[in-house]
Amino acid sequence: MGRNPSGGEKQKLKKGLWSPEEDEKLNTYIKSFGVGCWSSVAKKAGLQRCGKSCRLRWINYLRPGIKRGSFSQEEENLVISLHKILGNRWSQIASHLPRRTDNEIKNLWNSTIKKKLAKTQESPDSKLLLPKSVVAPADQTGMGSGVEGGTSGMLSTTGGDVSVSASSGENCFGKSGMEDFLQLIHNNCSGIDEEQDFSSMISGEELDCDYETGFF
DNA sequence: AAAAAAGGCAACCGCACTTGG
DNA sequence: ACCAAGTGCGGTTGCCTTTTT
Numbered sequence: 001m002g003r004n005p006s007g008g009e010k011q012k013l014k015k016g017l018w019s020p021e022e023d024e025k026l027n028t029y030i031k032s033f034g035v036g037c038w039s040s041v042a043k044k045a046g047l048q049r050c051g052k053s054c055r056l057r058w059i060n061y062l063r064p065g066i067k068r069g070s071f072s073q074e075e076e077n078l079v080i081s082l083h084k085i086l087g088n089r090w091s092q093i094a095s096h097l098p099r100r101t102d103n104e105i106k107n108l109w110n111s112t113i114k115k116k117l118a119k120t121q122e123s124p125d126s127k128l129l130l131p132k133s134v135v136a137p138a139d140q141t142g143m144g145s146g147v148e149g150g151t152s153g154m155l156s157t158t159g160g161d162v163s164v165s166a167s168s169g170e171n172c173f174g175k176s177g178m179e180d181f182l183q184l185i186h187n188n189c190s191g192i193d194e195e196q197d198f199s200s201m202i203s204g205e206e207l208d209c210d211y212e213t214g215f216f
Numbered sequence: 217a218a219a220a221a222a223g224g225c226a227a228c229c230g231c232a233c234t235t236g237g
Numbered sequence: 238a239c240c241a242a243g244t245g246c247g248g249t250t251g252c253c254t255t256t257t258t
Contacts, residue, residue, distance in 0.1 A: 017226070017252085039243070055244075056227065091246060103226080106247075111224055 014048040018057055022047055026054055027062050060103045067099035071108055079105055080113060 014022075029045035035058070038051030047054060060066075071079070075097060082093045090102035090109075097105065 015228070037243070051243080052229095052245095053227075059245095060226075088247065102246075107225055110248095115223090 013050050013053075015053070018061075022049070023057070023062060026057060030058060030062075056103075060101045065099055066101065068104075071100075071112075075100070076108070076113060079108060080117075083109065083113075 025045045025047055026041075029041060033044070035041060038055045040051075042049050042051050042054045045054070049057075078097060079093060082096055086092050088106075090106045094100055094102040094105050
């Protein structure tokens with residue numbers, strides 16, 4: 001099924017969806033011996049897969065602590081905010097959303113958020129419809145322009161939304177300032193799990209921040 | 217009920233970067 | 238300094254499921 005073209009070819013690396021048996025093999029091997037070199041993991045675990053494929057499967061699916069299922073509104077808003085700052089740096093965005101993978105976030109963005117944003121932008125009152133988090137300084141093209149400038153800006157976290165805005169029309173993050181900003185978000189989010197309501201952690205605060213110095 | 221379209225997701229591909237010899 | 242292998246990342250593809258017509 002799917003993309004499993006391996007059919008008759010012997011000793012050729014398998015592609016396509018992973019079977020439960022393969023998952024089990026990989027899981028068992030890594031639990032016993034750890035990761036090490038991925039290309040050897042594949043061989044030693046007895047899998048007809050390339051190392052890359054094993055790594056991907058482990059990171060996106062088998063790794064303990066992965067949170068699966070739909071994203072909460074707060075998580076979506078956070079992704080939008082972070083995307084404003086970081087652009088398509090999914091791994092960095094993922095690092096600020098505990099237990100979510102970059103692939104998952106990328107899929108969320110491409111399938112859900114993109115469309116939502118497109119819809120809201122069609123509307124004349126689009127800004128009003130967007131989550132507060134979308135009001136951010138970096139331009140839409142990605143993070144490039146967002147990091148070099150260095151003026152003051154504002155982070156506000158209200159009712160589960162995290163938003164950033166600049167006091168100038170252009171960039172608001174110095175290099176160190178952005179790291180501090182991301183660290184702040186990371187700290188705010190680090191305790192999230194299924195049992196905990198995200199919004200309760202970041203609600204009701206508004207922080208002035210000089211992104212050049214990194215001080216709030 | 218069947219077909220078509222849309223949505224969601226898993227995984228491959230290729231490039232860039234890192235590391236070790 | 239150079240090269241090859243390994244790894245990480247983002248873009249993209251294609252399958253499966255769900256929704257709509």
